[in-house]
Amino acid sequence: xxxxxxxxxASFEHEISIVSAxxxxxxxxxxxxxxxxxxxxxxxxxxxxxxMKATTFSKGEYKKMPQLTITNHKFIQKGxxxxxxxxxxxxxxxxxxxxxxGSISALxxxxxxxxxxxxxxxSVFSYDKRYTKYLCDAKNIKNVSYExxxxxxxxxxxxxxxxIIKPSRLGSSIGVSIVKDESELDYALDCAFEYDNSLIVEPxxxxxxxxxxxxxxxxxxxxxxxxxxPQKNEFLDFEKKYMDFSRSEQVHQxxxxxxxxxxxxxxxxxxxxxxxxxxxxxxxxxVVNDEVLLNEINPIPGSMANYLFDDFQEAIHSICRSFPRExxxxxxxxxxxxxxxxxxx
Amino acid sequence: MAIKSIQYNQHTLDISYExxxxxxxxxIIILHGWxxxxxxxxxxxxxxxxxxxxxxxDLPGFGNSTCNIALKTEDYARIVELLMIHINACKxxxxxxxxxxxxxxxxxxxVLVLLSSAGIYIPKPLKVSAKIALFKAVKLFGxxxxxxxxxxxxxxxxxxxxxxxxxxxxxxxxxxxxxxxxNKALLCWGKEDTATPLSSGQKIASLIKNSTLVEYDxxxxxxxxxxxxxxxxxxxxxLETLGKSN
Numbered sequence: 210x211x212x213x214x215x216x217x218x219a220s221f222e223h224e225i226s227i228v229s230a231x232x233x234x235x236x237x238x239x240x241x242x243x244x245x246x247x248x249x250x251x252x253x254x255x256x257x258x259x260x261m262k263a264t265t266f267s268k269g270e271y272k273k274m275p276q277l278t279i280t281n282h283k284f285i286q287k288g289x290x291x292x293x294x295x296x297x298x299x300x301x302x303x304x305x306x307x308x309x310x311g312s313i314s315a316l317x318x319x320x321x322x323x324x325x326x327x328x329x330x331x332s333v334f335s336y337d338k339r340y341t342k343y344l345c346d347a348k349n350i351k352n353v354s355y356e357x358x359x360x361x362x363x364x365x366x367x368x369x370x371x372x373i374i375k376p377s378r379l380g381s382s383i384g385v386s387i388v389k390d391e392s393e394l395d396y397a398l399d400c401a402f403e404y405d406n407s408l409i410v411e412p413x414x415x416x417x418x419x420x421x422x423x424x425x426x427x428x429x430x431x432x433x434x435x436x437x438x439p440q441k442n443e444f445l446d447f448e449k450k451y452m453d454f455s456r457s458e459q460v461h462q463x464x465x466x467x468x469x470x471x472x473x474x475x476x477x478x479x480x481x482x483x484x485x486x487x488x489x490x491x492x493x494x495x496v497v498n499d500e501v502l503l504n505e506i507n508p509i510p511g512s513m514a515n516y517l518f519d520d521f522q523e524a525i526h527s528i529c530r531s532f533p534r535e536x537x538x539x540x541x542x543x544x545x546x547x548x549x550x551x552x553x554x
Numbered sequence: 555m556a557i558k559s560i561q562y563n564q565h566t567l568d569i570s571y572e573x574x575x576x577x578x579x580x581x582i583i584i585l586h587g588w589x590x591x592x593x594x595x596x597x598x599x600x601x602x603x604x605x606x607x608x609x610x611x612d613l614p615g616f617g618n619s620t621c622n623i624a625l626k627t628e629d630y631a632r633i634v635e636l637l638m639i640h641i642n643a644c645k646x647x648x649x650x651x652x653x654x655x656x657x658x659x660x661x662x663x664x665v666l667v668l669l670s671s672a673g674i675y676i677p678k679p680l681k682v683s684a685k686i687a688l689f690k691a692v693k694l695f696g697x698x699x700x701x702x703x704x705x706x707x708x709x710x711x712x713x714x715x716x717x718x719x720x721x722x723x724x725x726x727x728x729x730x731x732x733x734x735x736x737n738k739a740l741l742c743w744g745k746e747d748t749a750t751p752l753s754s755g756q757k758i759a760s761l762i763k764n765s766t767l768v769e770y771d772x773x774x775x776x777x778x779x780x781x782x783x784x785x786x787x788x789x790x791x792x793l794e795t796l797g798k799s800n
Contacts, residue, residue, distance in 0.1 A: 395641070403557040
């Protein structure tokens with residue numbers, strides 16, 4: 210089966226996306242893969258599979274590769290005398306802005322290209338951590354208490370220390386700090402405001418149990434990965450998460466009770482259904498006093514969380530069989546015809 | 555990394571900075587040269603001098619810091635000072651490479667560290683003076699398009715305010731400023747430096763009363779190779795000042 214891996218993007222997580230794409234390449238050997246790189250100026254390049262190395266991008270070698278344009282149902286590679294079409298399903302592997310904020314979803318929807326990834330509405334609710342909170346409230350899903358800060362107005366934080374400060378619209382722990390007392394606050398705020406004008410402040414729960422679960426909907430039912438308890442010392446900072454994105458070795462199921470596992474899956478399904486269909490997502494949960502709290506949704510997890518699935522290739526195959534169908538809108542001009550005929554023209 | 559918005563002369567400048575070893579009480583502020591940025595300095599020095607709080611700053615118009623007005627070296631010093639107030643930093647040790655060296659000198663730290671600093675005017679070779687004269691003549695006939703052919707390598711990709719800034723700061727003579735510098739200075743130079751030759755270092759050493767010149771077998775970016783040695787010298791220079799004040 211043909212599958213186009215779309216990666217890069219004008220995003221703070223651009224490099225992570227490259228690492229993800231390289232990792233996924235080795236995990237999808239049954240597929241006829243094509244690699245489309247989106248650079249920071251939104252130009253698409255067709256990257257030969259043998260050139261899928263980090264240095265191809267860091268050294269700018271990709272600029273010599275054929276450029277692609279996007280149109281209905283396909284990417285087009287224009288040659289001197291002819292042009293080549295690249296059709297087929299796209300795996301949206303652009304992390305952060307562009308990929309997860311709904312831009313790429315909108316682009317692919319608009320051009321009627323099938324893709325694995327969150328649809329526009331799912332992107333909106335998972336990309337901005339404020340809206341994830343609103344989604345939790347609407348779907349009655351427990352989450353960590355929070356406050357919102359904005360760079361334009363000064364507001365006191367009322368949550369007692371230690372607190373965790375995150376940019377509203379970034380993943381991968383970029384710009385995130387734990388603040389233990391007031392002396393650390395100012396610098397932590399400057400660090401987060403470098404990336405976003407809006408910040409989320411939450412209490413930092415020391416020693417909290419954290420579990421990751423990935424899943425997707427296909428062939429009429431939910432499919433779940435194993436539950437993983439991520440390794441952490443306090444929390445994963447950018448460098449550790451970066452390593453995390455290139456993970457490919459299988460991990461072990463977390464040592465948890467069947468009841469807790471069922472609870473995690475139940476919460477996952479509640480978040481996923483009627484919003485994330487078409488995407489393989491990973492949800493990160495906290496467990497506090499036997500209560501499952503949603504920490505964050507990764508609608509395009511690093512290297513597609515391949516290491517959490519027994520049969521990752523089958524997972525990707527089955528999503529491709531089960532895309533949510535958009536309603537086709539037929540323009541019939543019935544209304545104009547009826548007026549015209551009424552006027553006798 | 556972090557961003558602080560600084561108001562300066564009715565303009566807002568976003569200054570990108572990074573703090574390492576935040577719990578240490580002695581501050582070392584590290585300023586990069588023209589066309590460079592704080593990452594280069596951080597790569598060189600972050601591993602060393604763990605007893606100091608390192609503050610790396612992108613000067614306005616470089617790295618992730620913005621600049622939409624033309625500045626003079628003096629303005630750079632005032633903006634760094636404003637940032638220091640915001641982040642509660644002291645002028646214990648300030649390190650400046652090349653252009654950053656001039657900014658560091660104006661800030662009058664307790665220990666000044668100049669790494670191949672700019673500030674000594676070197677007359678231009680005949681070829682360059684001729685090029686400038688030719689361009690000025692051509693400009694009379696209105697051929698602005700030709701500018702790209704004449705502009706210095708350092709200025710080619712600059713925005714309009716930064717080009718003005720470049721003209722403000724390049725070829726500045728800091729003889730007076732060096733002479734007036736009242737505190738201890740450590741001067742480190744690459745012997746094969748062609749941008750700011752060793753003779754500049756020797757001249758500055760003669761101008762600043764309390765100064766030591768250390769020479770390295772390398773070029774304008776010698777500190778990338780000799781960061782550990784430079785760091786050790788900075789530490790011992792700082793310790794000497796403590797000894798005296800007690």
